[in-house]
Amino acid sequence: MNNIADYLDTLRVSGNFRSIGQHLTQSGLTDLSSNDYLGLASNKELQNEFFGSKQCLDMTSSASRLLSLHQQCYTDLEKQLATLYGRHALLFNSGYHANSGIIPAITSKGTLVVCDRLVHASIIDGIILSRAHFIRFRHNDLDHLQEIISANRNKYSDILIVTESVFSMDGDICDLPSLVKIKKENPGTRLYVDEAHGFGVFGNRGLGMCERDNVINDIDIIVGTLGKAGASIGAFAITDARTKDFLINTARSFIFSTMLPPINCAWSQLMVSHITQMETERKHLLHIADRLSEFLRSMGYNHNSKSQIVPLIVGDPHKVVELSQQLRTLGYIALPIRTPTVPKGTERIRFSLTAALSNATIDQLLSDLRTLLQS
Ligand SMILES: Cc1ncc(COP(=O)(O)O)c(C=O)c1O
Numbered sequence: 001m002n003n004i005a006d007y008l009d010t011l012r013v014s015g016n017f018r019s020i021g022q023h024l025t026q027s028g029l030t031d032l033s034s035n036d037y038l039g040l041a042s043n044k045e046l047q048n049e050f051f052g053s054k055q056c057l058d059m060t061s062s063a064s065r066l067l068s069l070h071q072q073c074y075t076d077l078e079k080q081l082a083t084l085y086g087r088h089a090l091l092f093n094s095g096y097h098a099n100s101g102i103i104p105a106i107t108s109k110g111t112l113v114v115c116d117r118l119v120h121a122s123i124i125d126g127i128i129l130s131r132a133h134f135i136r137f138r139h140n141d142l143d144h145l146q147e148i149i150s151a152n153r154n155k156y157s158d159i160l161i162v163t164e165s166v167f168s169m170d171g172d173i174c175d176l177p178s179l180v181k182i183k184k185e186n187p188g189t190r191l192y193v194d195e196a197h198g199f200g201v202f203g204n205r206g207l208g209m210c211e212r213d214n215v216i217n218d219i220d221i222i223v224g225t226l227g228k229a230g231a232s233i234g235a236f237a238i239t240d241a242r243t244k245d246f247l248i249n250t251a252r253s254f255i256f257s258t259m260l261p262p263i264n265c266a267w268s269q270l271m272v273s274h275i276t277q278m279e280t281e282r283k284h285l286l287h288i289a290d291r292l293s294e295f296l297r298s299m300g301y302n303h304n305s306k307s308q309i310v311p312l313i314v315g316d317p318h319k320v321v322e323l324s325q326q327l328r329t330l331g332y333i334a335l336p337i338r339t340p341t342v343p344k345g346t347e348r349i350r351f352s353l354t355a356a357l358s359n360a361t362i363d364q365l366l367s368d369l370r371t372l373l374q375s
Helices: 002-014 044-053 071-085 095-106 121-130 142-155 176-185 241-250 262-275 279-298 317-329 359-374
Strands: 088-092 111-116 133-137 158-164 189-194 221-225 235-239 309-313 348-352
Touching (some): 044 262, 071 088, 071 235, 071 262, 088 095, 095 189, 095 221, 095 235, 095 241, 111 121, 111 142, 121 158, 133 142, 142 158, 158 176, 235 241, 279 359, 317 359
Parallel strands (some): 111 133, 111 158, 189 221
Antiparallel strands (some): 088 235, 221 235, 309 348
16 A cells, blocks of 8 residues: 555656546636537537437447347447448447457467557557557657568568557647558558547548548558547447458457447437538638647647647646646636656647637637747
């Protein structure tokens, strides 16, 4: 127990102690930290429409997917996603379940996993569970990735490249066409892309960076999540029929966990059909993100964002908490992100914009930020 107390003390002293409950949404505050990228989560009209028509849906599946009696809503949602992507779809309970279940399933001790240095914790956990050997390439440095593949190609039975399309803490994006090229030039290599922050936001129908870059068919497994732009809960893998069957039989997070409630999947279906139509909202979202990005650069706060996630990198855990509190007094929820979520020295406010924010709100935000950052 002493170790636990010491650990907590260390966190407090270093400014990295986290607690739950301080950030509850109060009315009147502008939320700049949610993953509700299209503003669907707060759309009461859609909720009324949904609850008006779906009152009889079950609130639990009461079993894992393989044993559940409620298959219709799951297969309906999978068919909808499969039709959109033109491939096969398999639902998971969350992005965390998808990453931590799929990666161990599709790798073995003879596999080398090569992942971007900044991939999400759920991917890292999946890799650790897989017991495959893994090497991280420098963030978005595809020359480094190629070097690792060339040096190790003959030592492993196969190689799995893993990355995110839109990086969750920096909002920068990976070069999917080049990754596909590397995969094709290196036989025995597969590509796994997490579109948690790309789904809903990029591509004409919101299918993600894979749609924008026209590489849906070139990626072995695409993971999309429904709890962010999807305004729901759950995740899906897009892949080929054989891999889908393989995952149904081997992905432990799929087999050994109670499946999502039918009501959530029905809601997800409604959300997905809305998302495909939200091109105007996507354009607006990327426009306001661009305004915030440019503004921060003009104030000397550099970053590589090319998406709706825009970091204000402060580089000090105490200062970032203070800045977040100052923003709170001005009416914004803009939460501080600290170690271990981001590397030490890159502590930041992670602005995570939604299409529901108006240009006028962004005008006011920029003006308030100017005052704060200059003081
Ligand atoms: C890149 C990435 N993948 C996966 C996840 C996990 O998704 P979920 O919240 O659905 O478990 C997250 C969550 O933040 C994420 O940022």
